Amino acid sequence: MKVSKTEANKAIAALREELNRHNYLYYVLDQPEITDAKYDQLYGKLVALEEQYPELVTADSPTQRVGGAAGAGFQTVHHRIPLLSLNNAFSEQELGDFDQRIKRLTGAENPAYVAELKIDGLTVALTYQDGVLTQGATRGDGVTGEEVTANLKTVRTIPLRLRGTPPGLVIVRGEVYMNKGDFETLNRTREDSGETLFANPRNAAAGSLRQLDPKITAARRLDGFFYDLLWWEQAGDNGPATQEDALTQLKEWGLKVNPTSTLCASIEEVITFCRRWQGERLTLPYEIDGIVVKLNSLQAQAEIGTTAKAPRSKIAFKFPAQEVETQVREIIVNVGRTGAVTPLALLTPVQIGGSVVSRATLHNDDFIREKEIRIGDTVILRKAGDVIPEIVRVVKEKRTGEEREFQFPTACPVCGSSVYREPGEAVTRCLGAACPAQLKEFIIHFASRGAMNIEGLGPSIISMLLTREMIKDPADLYALTFDQLLTLERFGEKSARNLLTAIERSKATPFDRVLFALGIRHVGAEMARRLATSFRSIDQLLSATKEEFLAVPDIGEAIAESVIHYAGEEQNRRLIHKLKQAGLQMALAPELQEAALPLTGKTFVLTGSLAVLTRSAAEEAIRRLGGKPGSSVSRHTDYVVAGKDPGSKYQKAQELGVKILDEDEFQNLLQEAAARQEREEVDC
Incomplete structure (x- = not known):
């Protein structure tokens, strides 16, 4: 029986709210109130009503999680707030050094920290407009990422609509991961069907999230934890004051927050937390590769700022690396794009840190001599930082006398040119200006995702193009023709068109x-x-x-x-x-072009709490108009913007005679600069 559109609208809204609530109880809190059969019954009613009135389907409907049609590719997203990486600490001493830096930068005698498990997954940013999920993106290089909204909607622990009454615009950062059990199940299924196995849960999560078909992502059972509130946009409200409050707010909105996150009153408590989870990490249902330590005060975080790569207020404590025994079967050398001649150990494959390792860099001739590594040696292999395979030492008591010393080449193994090591440098370089190995590695780098991002142009195709002398440098890629590509092995019309399209698209790379x-x-x-x-x-x-x-x-x-x-x-x-x-x-x-912007060359330092703009929004407005947000006051500072309860920066500005703006004056300056920019654009 078909109901009226008005009745259907009311019923759909009620079912949508009820199902989203049960999703939250089941997937986030692990406290289901109804049986699966009852949930399926409610879900079926919603599907039936939405099929009758498809115009009533909303973005936050539970039916939108299952994934739509496969897409042709991922769009590039420019992150409103850069997703910076973290500096690392590999020892308790380095955590103590971090604490001393924080005390020096903030002036705090006993700064508090929040310690969080560092999930080994894929970093994502979610954007909610008026409470509804409107965009999900991967971290990418921190400045740009890939839009994977349709795929992230299939992750059951990610709410399509935030609970409560969130601000108009919210951006959160988190980690999408795959549980160990789901990873093992996925690999068993792939093995049965003859597919390549994933090396570890992180690779599986990354591969699953980047599927062009959201239905495949939906079947992979991804999960997520969220831990940073990047953007809060609501007039008269600056948001949480501390990281602890931010985590509480994320939970109240229905986002999954790791329950182990702990407020620590001192760095000693942080170290106790790290020791605990270093010992208990294997008991967790998911992989972690360390602990993230964050200064609890968000105002202090903003005031001490960031370096080009990482926030000064946070650090990642990396667990001591795992070690295993293996054998050096052979030593080969690679020639990189800068001519660096790097020895590489080929190893008996061994499982370590969740992946199979069969090779390890030997860095340079000095490294081989210092470690006394020979071909045939039994060695101890470590995954430093749980990422890079590294030979720690030789097990000399297992030598048989059949091991062979490695002789570092005196000529490039690829082009035969002389090799040279500059005084004071550890690296030996090929001097051949036309070395094919250097050229190949250079073009691989040129086409890579972080550079020109020429999709489909991998090492094997580059090798074919070089061998056939179709290219002699990266610029020749832009002169390739359809007919030329058709002559390459395994190249059909579709693959030729796709590659030419990718090359043409790369011309717009910033x-x-x-x-x-x-x-x-x-x-x-x-x-x-x-x-x-x-x-x-x-x-x-x-x-x-x-x-x-x-x-x-x-x-x-x-x-x-x-x-x-x-x-x-x-x-x-x-x-x-x-x-x-x-x-x-x-x-x-x-x-x-900064020269065309009205605030070019002007440096601003913010202190205290702003009533209208968040600190990040204020800094973004300054950058957009050509100015530069600073972290400390000096004679080179042009303006100090003083909000409520300004700190020591206010006093320093007075001492140095730096112009101080209150929030109203700052807003007026921004409005005047924006108006001036608009007039200049019209004149152009």
């Missing part, structure tokens, strides 16, 4: 990532962003002097000399000219 893609020594992704922002175009960058480089924060002698050396090489100049001709972004986009 300037900072193009700069990173160039593979300049010492210039990683973070430094590329800093250089792009400071010099704004490739021409300005390559013509800069050493003094101009050293004037930029965080740029030292090594980076300055490396970029200047790169700029002086004719082959690099030719490559950049070809990339320009191909249409790559060799300057900041006009909207990002």
Whole structure:
């Protein structure tokens, strides 16, 4: 019997609320109130009503968890708040050093911390607009990630609508993971069907979340814990004052928070927490790889700020690495994109830290000599930081006399050119300017996800293109034709079109990532962003002097000399000219050109609590208009913005004569700057 639309709307709203409540009780609190059969009955009623009136289906309906049609790919998301990584501590002494830094930076005698288990999963950010989940994204490189909203909606512990009355805009950070039991079940199923097994639960979670078909993700039984409130946007409310309060708020909204998170009154209590879970980690149903320690005061967190890579107020304590015994079967050498000749030990495969390891880097000739590693040796292998396989020592008492010493090559094993080790350096480098191994590794780096992100252009295809002499440098990728690609092994029309589309799409890659893609020594992704922002175009960058480089924060002698050396090489100049001709972004986009923004060159320091804007929103507004938020007051500070209960920064600003703005004056300054920018854009 068909009900009226008005009646259906009321019934759907009631069923939606009831089912979401039962999902929360079952998946988050583990306290079900009804049987599975009763839940299925309610769910069936909702499905039937929504089928009658599909226009009444909402984004927060439980029926939207099952996953829709498979997509063609993932869109790139620019994170409103960067998802920074954490600095690591590998010992209790380093935790003590962290505590001393916090005391020095904050002036607090006894800072409190929150200690949380570091879940070994995939970091995600969820955005809720008016309480409804509108976007879910992976961390990616911290600045940009992939939108995986449809897949995250299939994770039962993630609420489609927040409980209570949340602010208009909320962004939270958490970790999606796979339980050990579900991981083992998944691998058994894959083994039975002849599919490749996942190495560990983290890889399984990452692979499951990045499925183009949400139905596959839904079948993988992912879970999640949430631990950071990144954005809170509500007039007159600055949100929680402490990390402990933030976790409580997340729980009240229906997000799953790890129940082991603990408020610690001192670093000694933090160390006790770390010792406990180091011993009990194997009893947990999920993998952890350490403890995250956070300063409890969110105001103090904001005031001491971040470095380019990590917040100063947080640290990850990494558990001591696991160790196993294995054998060195052979030693080979690899040649990297910068010419570094790196020895690599091929090992008898061994299980360690949740994955199978069959090789380990030997770094350089000095490392081999210091450890006295020989081919055939029995060695102790460690996964340092639970990530990188590392040979700790040789078990010399197990030597048989048949072991062979390794002779470091005097010529490049790939091109035959001489190798050279600069005085004071540990790395030996190939001197062959046209070394195929260097070129291949360079193009692999150029096409990688963090650089130009040319999807589908992997090492095997790059090898074919080089072997067939279709490319001689990365710029040649942009001259490839459909007919050329069809001549490659296993290339059909569809794969050729897909690759050409990916190459064409990469032309829109922002300037900072193009700069990173160039593979300049010492210039990683973070430094590329800093250089792009400071010099704004490739021409300005390559013509800069050493003094101009050293004037930029965080740029030292090594980076300055490396970029200047790169700029002086004719082959690099030719490559950049070809990339320009191909249409790559060799300057900041006009909207990002700081010189065109009204607050360019102005530094702001915030202190105290703001009534209208959150601290992060205020800092974002400053950046958007070209200004720079600072963490400490100096003679170079242009403005100190003083909210309620300002701290020592207010007094220092008075002492130094720095202009102090109250919140109303700050808002007026922002509005005037924004209006000026709009007028300039209209004039253009």
